[in-house]
Amino acid sequence: MSSNHATASSAPHYFVPGPSKWPMLGGASLLLTMIGASAWVNDIAWGPYVNYLGLAGILLVLYFWFGDAIGESEKGLYSERIDYSFRWSMSWFIFSEVMFFAAFFGALFYARAISMPWLGDLDHKLIWPDFAAHWGTVGPAGTVQEFTTMTPFWIPTINTALLLTSGVTLTISHHALRAGHRGMTALFLAATVLLGAIFMGFQVYEYMHAYSDLNLKMTSGIYGATFFMLTGFHGFHVTLGAIMLSVILYRVLKGHFTPEHHFGFEGAAWYWHFVDVVWLGLYVVVYWL
Template sequence: MSVSKTAPHYFVPGPSMWPMAGGFSMLVTMLGASGWVNGASWGPGVCLAGIVSMLVVLYFWFGDAIQESETGQYSQRIDSSFRWSMSWFIFSEVMFFAAFFGALFYARAISMPWLADLDHKVLWPDFAAQWGNTGPAGTVEAFSTMGPFPIPTINTALLLTSGVTLTIAHHALREGHRRNTAVFLFFTILLGAIFMGFQAYEYIHAYHELNLKLTSGIYGSTFFMLTGFHGFHVTMGAIMLSVVLYRVLKGHFTADHHFGFEGAAWYWHFVDVVWLGLYVVVYWL
């Protein structure tokens, strides 16, 4: 984002159709998703239509914001507003993942020991309080758990390296070295893409060789929900950085004012931190 030193006002955008269009797109997406999971034939098509329409809305909505920024309509007050908005958005994402980590903690530290105590041995005598079990009634198909080697460890190295390359790109932008900024941004995006490729391979391995699925009890559901949503966030972060890279190549941003870059970088570093928690809690413990 570019900040104009001559804009003393607080910019208020004019009437826009994008908020209503975005809300309608999300409604269509969720209706399609609900039909999809309940076996309705129209569900996948409606869900896909909602996602595509949402992407179109975001393209034009963010395009309007970029145009407003590049034409000098944003002041320091707008810059502060964007920073607070991004901070609260990331906080909401922290709470989102905290809910899934909390579910994992409850299942492992509270429910599992409770089901294995003496009071419940009469109901489920064969239940063992070992993480990755097939449930107290033995209704879950046998499966193998996912260990930290080799793919999760490789992915950890990839994300940590991407955080370094992104930081180098940020420093290059602050020093006015746009070419270095573009190069290291590209490497950051490439590392994120490789990460997603390894995760896709890991899921294929889990389904076909470990028989580990979303239906594999509480272990399978928490594993795929945590790693799957994290993978979705990596994808969104890579898209954000790709837009930033395009803007850098187009000559946007200055050494002093570039919150569009910083906001995407904050998000990417947040995704890195979440992965470190996943790597320890999901793969090691």
């Protein structure tokens, strides 16, 4: 987050905000969300309402908390040291997301490369003689309904082209901002958000196709579980990234950021490029291999 009006020399040595109510309200909203979710999965009638109330509280806290940070930035309270803090914080956040997806890719690798061949070896043929150790398995016990696996054609390939193109448009937008061309910055940033929205539309269609035409569901054994887990969480991250970039677009149109100070833009761009890289891994591992 950066100011359009102040320089690093005019900002405090290191800005320390005063007492804030947002951490406490955010924690209370998270607690309310989990209480509602716990009641919901146990079929308690008030669970969904409490869950939605907690989620609404989280969104409000994020809106006002980030609004305070943006206001502080625009008032020139953030020095270069604060900028470094933001950069390190965003770097560690993205690292935690890398570990998040690494765990899911690891689960897919274990199921596909270790446990499935083990269940199909000679010893287990005596227990499950009809089990075929090929990916897309319905399991050794025959309790999973038959389904059709996903292929890379054509929606996943189109989505790959969309995300790669969005990475290019975002990079062009960033270079335009650094060159002081605000109109071009906004145009290519809007194109990035639009490409992300189209990606999500195609993914929704793909899920509908999987459920209705391929009988591929979350309950379709380890294949269905890992497929929807990886692609679903990635889609959630694309949605968050598009929201982040939409906020940045709004700020660009409001006149925020300068060619020298625009970490708010850069942080959202880092996140979007991370989402692009994760998709490339998904495209190869989930759809091709």
